[in-house]
Each structure stands twice: as C-alpha cells, then as structure tokens.
Amino acid sequence: MLPTLTYLQFHLVFSLPVVAALWYLAPRYEPVRRRRATAGIAILVAIAYLYTTPWISYMIRQGAWWYADGAVLVRALSIPLGEYLFFTIQTVVTAFALHLIGFDPTFREGDFDRLPRVAGVVAGVAMVVGGLWLVTLDQSYLYLGGLIAWVGPVVALQWAVGGGYLVRTPRVWLAATLIPAAYFWVADRIAIEMGTWQLSTELTTGVAVLGLPIEEMLFFASAGVMTVNGLVLFEWVLDWNDRRGRPTEAAAGAFEPDPESADPVDD
Secondary structure (H helix, E strand, O other), X not given: XXXXXXXXXXXXXXXXXXXXXXXXXXXXXXXXXXXXXXXXXXXXXHHHHHHHHHHHHHHHHHOOEEEOOXXXXXXXXXXXXXXXXXXXXXXXXXXXXXXXXXXXXXXXXXXXXXXXXXXXXXXXXXXHHHHHHHHHHOHHHHHHHHHHHHHHHHHHXXXXXXXXXXXXXXXXXXXXXXXXXXXXXXXXXXXXXXXXXXXXXXXOOOOEEOOEEHHHHHHHHHHHHHHHHHHHHHHHHHHHHHHHOOOOHHHHHXXXXXXXXXXXXXX
C-alpha cells in the first residue's frame, strides 16, 4: 500500500503543479476577453463554494466518506480545509483546460430555440426526482442518488438559459469536461489507495471501474460539466448582450449617406 499523504500534501503533489502548468500554458487573450474569462472563473469559484459546501458537509456528516487519521488539520462545517481548496482547484483546472481547448462564445440565431432548452429543464428536473427516489430505495444509493439530485437543478438552469448553444457545441464542452475529469479520476484513485480518504461501503453502490467507485467518477464529471457550461454560457450571454445593443449591418447602413442620391454640390 502507498504511504498516506495528508490532504494538503495531496494538493502539493497532485493539484498545485497542474494549476501552475495550466496557468503557464493558458492562452493570452486581448483585454476584453481576458477580463471576461477572469470574471467567469471568479464567479464560478464563488458559486462552487456556495452550492457545494452544504451538500459536501451533509455527505461527510452522514458518513459517505471519511479521511485518514492525521490527514486533516482543520475543518469547518465538517469539511476539511483541503476539501475547500479542491473547490477552487478543480474549478480553475477545468477552466484553464477549457480555454486551452478553446471555445467560441459568439451568439448565433437559433441559440434560443425552445426545444433544447425545454428538454434540458425536463432532464434536470428528472435528475432531481430520480436522485431522491434512489436515496429512498436503499442506503447504498445515498451518495449516488444525492449526487444526481444535487446536479439536477444546475443542469435545468444552464440548459434553460443556453440549451441551443450547448446543443451546437457538444464537442467543446464534453472534451473540456472529460479531460480534466480523467486526471482527477487518476489522482482520486491514488488517494483512495493511499488511504487519504475512503468511501463507505454501506452508503455507496460498490460498483467501481479499475478500483474507482462510480460515485467518484460521476462527481468529477458532474462538477466538471457544471463548471464548463457555466463558463461558456457566461461569455455567450455577454456576447448576446453586446449584440442586443449593437445595430445590425443593415440598420447601420441606413444611416450611411447614399452617394448616388446625394444632392450635387455646385461648383
């Protein structure tokens, strides 16, 4: 068995070097795009803390997972300091990966189509209902069902806003979700093997892929897709707002004088 790392040591080994490398490789945007990208990341980090803290705190208090003796130095609301750092680290790593892959936030006709927006809302509501139903079936579904129900409202909200845009850009947000998630899957599997944290066998399904519980796989994928879609939709909404206040080319042309119809100027 690998030696146990504290949570902070885990970040020093697996998290912070990745953040530093991605920051160095991040694209250098022009000032307006840079400000928007930075604001989007800051807002998503704040939302991550506000939305994730109650759910993580509840799961820890229920015993869905716990940490090795000595692995945690400080806690607040039952959540270790290292876990709080993870909220920022995962958001930033996912954001940098998204910007390295690149995406076009340009609003286009059809992005407000009703069908994908309604379908996304229905899917999100179904996730809430289905997740809560799973929790009532058996205690082994607490983590899985709770996770699905936790993600559902965000899915509904994001797709209600920009379902049309998300439908036409799946390759970008899927890649930007799965690539960072794959790294966190590997790091998480190592941390579990080291014993830095462990999952309850009673409150999880016991289904695993290469030793990594499916609940953990779904958590990193879910957190990633919520982050990616939040970032792309933030800049997409700003572009839509820009275009609302910008005259179309045809309208702008109406204000240009027609040289053929202009009154001749006497010599």
